[in-house]
Amino acid sequence: xxxxxxxxxxxxxxxxxxxxxxxxxxxxxxxxxxxxxxxxxxxxxxxxxxxxxxxxxxxxxxxxxxxxxxxxxxxxxxxxxxxxxxxxxxxxxxxxxxxxxxxxxxxxxxxxxxxxxxxxxxxxxxxxxxxxxxxxxxxxxxxxxxxxxxxxxxxxxxxxxxxxxxxxxxxxxxxxxxxxxxxxxxxxxxxxxxxxxxxxxxxxxxxxxxxxxxxxxxxxxxxxxxxxxxxxxxxxxxxxxxxxxxxxxxxxxxxxxxxxxxxxxxxxxxxxxxxxxxxxxxxxxxxxxxxxxxxxxxxxxxxxxxxxxxxxxxxxxxxxxxxxxxxxxxxxxxxxxxxxxxxxxxxxxxxxxxxxxxxxxxxxxxxxxxxxxxxxxxxxxxxxxxxxxxxxxxxxxxxxxxxxxxxxxxxxxxxxxxxxxxxxxxxxxxxxxxxxxxxxxxxxxxxxxxxxxxxxxxxxxxxxxxxxxxxxxxxxxxxxxxxxxxxxxxxxxxxxxxxxxxxxxxxxxxxxxxxxxxxxxxxxxxxxxxx
Numbered sequence: 275x276x277x278x279x280x281x282x283x284x285x286x287x288x289x290x291x292x293x294x295x296x297x298x299x300x301x302x303x304x305x306x307x308x309x310x311x312x313x314x315x316x317x318x319x320x321x322x323x324x325x326x327x328x329x330x331x332x333x334x335x336x337x338x339x340x341x342x343x344x345x346x347x348x349x350x351x352x353x354x355x356x357x358x359x360x361x362x363x364x365x366x367x368x369x370x371x372x373x374x375x376x377x378x379x380x381x382x383x384x385x386x387x388x389x390x391x392x393x394x395x396x397x398x399x400x401x402x403x404x405x406x407x408x409x410x411x412x413x414x415x416x417x418x419x420x421x422x423x424x425x426x427x428x429x430x431x432x433x434x435x436x437x438x439x440x441x442x443x444x445x446x447x448x449x450x451x452x453x454x455x456x457x458x459x460x461x462x463x464x465x466x467x468x469x470x471x472x473x474x475x476x477x478x479x480x481x482x483x484x485x486x487x488x489x490x491x492x493x494x495x496x497x498x499x500x501x502x503x504x505x506x507x508x509x510x511x512x513x514x515x516x517x518x519x520x521x522x523x524x525x526x527x528x529x530x531x532x533x534x535x536x537x538x539x540x541x542x543x544x545x546x547x548x549x550x551x552x553x554x555x556x557x558x559x560x561x562x563x564x565x566x567x568x569x570x571x572x573x574x575x576x577x578x579x580x581x582x583x584x585x586x587x588x589x590x591x592x593x594x595x596x597x598x599x600x601x602x603x604x605x606x607x608x609x610x611x612x613x614x615x616x617x618x619x620x621x622x623x624x625x626x627x628x629x630x631x632x633x634x635x636x637x638x639x640x641x642x643x644x645x646x647x648x649x650x651x652x653x654x655x656x657x658x659x660x661x662x663x664x665x666x667x668x669x670x671x672x673x674x675x676x677x678x679x680x681x682x683x684x685x686x687x688x689x690x691x692x693x694x695x696x697x698x699x700x701x702x703x704x705x706x707x708x709x710x711x712x713x714x715x716x717x718x719x720x721x722x723x724x725x726x727x728x729x730x731x732x733x734x735x736x737x738x739x740x741x742x743x744x745x746x747x748x749x750x751x752x753x754x755x756x757x758x759x760x761x762x763x764x765x766x767x768x769x770x771x772x773x774x775x776x777x778x779x780x781x782x783x784x785x786x787x788x789x790x791x792x793x794x795x796x797x798x799x800x801x802x803x804x805x
Contacts, residue, residue, distance in 0.1 A: 309360070316365070331350070339359075345391075347392055412449065443464070453482050463488075464490050488515045496524070502524065524550075539577030550588065552564050568587070640695070717742060718732075745767075751776045
């Protein structure tokens with residue numbers, strides 16, 4: 275045995291089952307596959323996959339052309355590698371996608387699921403290479419249904435259920451008929467360096483991690499008509515210990531999103547160093563040419579959202595850059611189950627966010643009466659909105675809409691052009707800069723039914739004739755400092771509400787405001803203290 279052979283043997287023993295692919299390579303052409311893009315190669319590819327698994331694992335390789343296929347079932351210890359210059363084409367015939375009912379069922383699994391690449395209860399599997407996997411999804415029509423309907427005659431591109439130690443790396447994934455990738459109840463998923471292009475059909479999400487644990491997503495580009503990077507929990511398992519970093523997300527809907535399905539909840543999530551823009555592709559199925567949202571955290575079907583850290587995100591050209599929502603749609607994950615109780619939403623830190631060219635609506639952080647969002651901190655935030663809000667919008671009465679589908683635009687244009695916050699306890703703002711390109715006569719920020727509020731270093735545009743920069747309604751225990759408003763003919767802070775109390779303004783330079791404060795008759799006389 276040569277020295278190199280001995281070294282390889284030692285490394286193989288040391289790595290053990292952690293290797294995604296052994297040395298053995300199975301070329302699908304050796305099993306009868308033809309790389310002409312027209313011959314159906316499902317059987318040949320599956321034979322190669324099964325032979326590789328029977329040999330103890332390795333790599334199934336597609337090289338040298340286009341391979342047309344229906345559903346391919348992954349096997350443990352096998353990597354599917356699509357080489358540079360090769361394409362795996364999904365068949366345009368729905369009969370080539372068998373209907374499967376996974377043992378691990380989410381609420382959607384009252385339907386059967388179909389996908390080009392499928393697997394369940396597997397370990398140590400990979401989908402890699404510098405080639406292309408194309409679902410040809412435009413061939414599967416969304417036959418007259420509403421855009422929100424889920425059509426089960428449209429296959430996913432990749433759907434893996436209850437799998438462990440999964441690597442998806444470097445491939446280009448495009449044109450799925452449904453979600454591009456759905457990882458349901460999986461653990462230790464690594465998604466790295468892929469490019470997703472998903473336009474042309476309904477429900478064209480870029481990535482869905484659903485009830486998954488210990489996953490990393492990095493160095494990827496996601497471009498999609500529907501939501502881009504999406505975390506869901508459509509059954510009782512939470513999304514837990516997920517890291518998303520160094521990605522680009524372009525979506526006609528929400529670029530980075532948790533929800534809407536939240537039965538299991540979300541915990542221990544980090545999202546960092548990402549770029550969000552609207553897609554360059556203006557072909558929309560039901561999104562908007564300008565993306566609906568940048569970062570959206572939506573807990574509406576029960577569950578717990580907690581310990582979320584989001585940092586270093588640049589956003590350009592979407593409607594609503596930040597949207598945090600605790601609602602009560604209360605949809606159970608299985609038919610016949612009782613609706614889940616209202617969830618809990620707490621311990622979220624968001625910092626270093628820069629957004630420009632965003633819409634008129636405004637951002638929002640909203641819970642429900644008796645079910646408040648708790649402990650949210652935002653720091654080093656710079657947002658530039660398009661403006662255009664009329665003075666009457668500052669007086670708009672916003673409904674709670676507990677059952678409404680959550681979306682950043684669900685309330686319409688808000689009373690604040692910047693941030694509208696209601697039903698929140700424990701809210702911290704530090705170094706917040708809000709600007710509008712055109713004149714906007716709304717408040718910069720509104721706080722309604724907020725307890726334990728701190729605003730430190732707030733800087734915002736003020737236009738002549740505009741409403742007070744800050745509006746506080748039924749706010750308890752607030753501390754506002756380090757502000758230097760430039761509102762020569764305006765009011766810095768308006769206070770209202772008979773439950774308002776203990777509002778302290780200290781270490782501010784209010785000389786640039788025409789009037790420091792305006793206290794409504796219904797507010798207690800001693801509620802506001804200037805120091």
